[in-house]
Amino acid sequence: MNRSVLVLATTGVLGALSGNAHAQTSLTLYGIVDAGVVYERGAAAGNVTKLTGGTQSGSRLGFKGIEDLGGGLSAKFALEAGFNEDTGTLGQGGRLFGRQAWAGLGGRWGDLTFGRQHTPHFLLLDQVDPFGTGLAGASTNLMATVTRTDNTIKYSSPAWSGLSGELAYGLGEVPGDTTANRQLGASIGYAGGPLVLKVAHQRVENAIGTDSTRNTLVGGRFDFGMAAASLGVGLNRGTGAAESRDYMLGVTVPVGAGALLASWIRKDDRSAFNADADQWAVGYTYALSRRTNLYTSFARINNDPGAAYTVGNASEAGTGNRAFNFGIRHKF
Template structure:
């Protein structure tokens, strides 16, 4: 009899817990991307390498949610980057260097806290036919060339609900400097609008450069407007950016590619322009982009990048890819052709690779 009661109690507990378990979800996902890359035009000559994260950064991630009732959910995401060619961790050895956050999602929007992408960077990615990857990566000249590097630590982010195709993003990050609440702090925002085949987005970022070595210096301020229009047979991409202040435009091949520089490496006043195309046909897709950096400073260190790419989908989760890119540096500018996670060594590069997502 006791055994029968225990079995009945266990069955009731399992039944009671089933709905709650059904409302919760945890997903494990990832990307493994490898490519053969040849770089040229650098001071050391040609470099040929088998490397990871060319089309997209190799990663493993965990995301999930819990239904709290009343239309509110708790959400989290933990994403770790790695080098598939060596097994080393990415993002300078950080355990969850790509992203890690926790927050609440409901009818009034979503609030998350942790290490997260900046709205300015996501605006740049939207405009880039290469999606901030491959050797045609816009980060070679745009997104990383500014104070709005791709991620912010110590970030509080709010994303509004979408109304009539419009939503708003707001971010703030503390510099966490003792006795100085403004030192190193960051603020950003984006306004996003979608209507049928058209998507428009404006992104802005402001970073206080006050550090031990940059006391009382100018803030870095970056603004960008981007547009994508899907004609069906092709997508047209365009963006225009304005960068002002110390560290508002820095060369990607510095000693700290995942942070901002302690001394200015390029212009403190520049304009950016991007034009691009994506042409999908069946399992194939062609990509092309032109990017121009207009240095408004005294040195006039302009640069232009032209890139071509090709993707072939073997399945929904596996693709082959190839790309070529070249940068024309002027008056001592030193922009280099990199990829999704590497800065590169010269002014031109070719890659061919494979990517699998799970």
């Protein structure tokens, strides 16, 4: 992410206070402010036009810190608050640091972090989606995922010749039952040069620790230079007989100072309802600078009988089966 950085680096004084002359601490302030106009059509309650915060990317204010502990070991943390600049309210249901809140240790062996964190499954979907799980073409309109989990212990490995992986365990914190409400996630794959190819899995136990939701995603992206192609296949199992398949094809084409985005997503519902749906989406982003860009996008969902999927964006679920949006995003 391009951002302006506020860094506080201390050496001598902190070293004397900590007893480590080589200790160094840095603090980074960063964020995104995103505002767009959204036209939603096809809702049962009627069409709506609104100003929305976080259309391409959820608006946020974040703090990251790292301290060198010596011997290749470091302490680190992240606190990230989501907000809606159209109303000035907090996002994520009013949580103070609803996007991220974790602390941990890092080294040559990887990172071990504790707190509210993104799931490996969502991180892969965001990586291969041409729309980055934002704008009207967000893959999350149809593709099942769990964005982030509370009470999570996560291990992220370093990359070895492009290969890396993650393991995540979210504690359910139910007295007398270690399986109730817990979540488990993992991913493994390759990212190097023009190629990204990974598989990720997320399992969510219910309140009594029996039935669960299981989502598996195989995702890939290859940059040919003149264009980048994306592919995603999701396998989903819910409680009871609920089952579905997700398929995504996407392309990103650099055009001048911007990029043309397009994707097709198919929801194949394999339950008794057979409530299938397709989404077609196109968009364009134009860079005014390294930190600021304009955007526009349109998406339409064709729902089969029994399906009621809506076109949302990075911060909203949407109300209708069609949406058009345009706006501006600034990173700092």
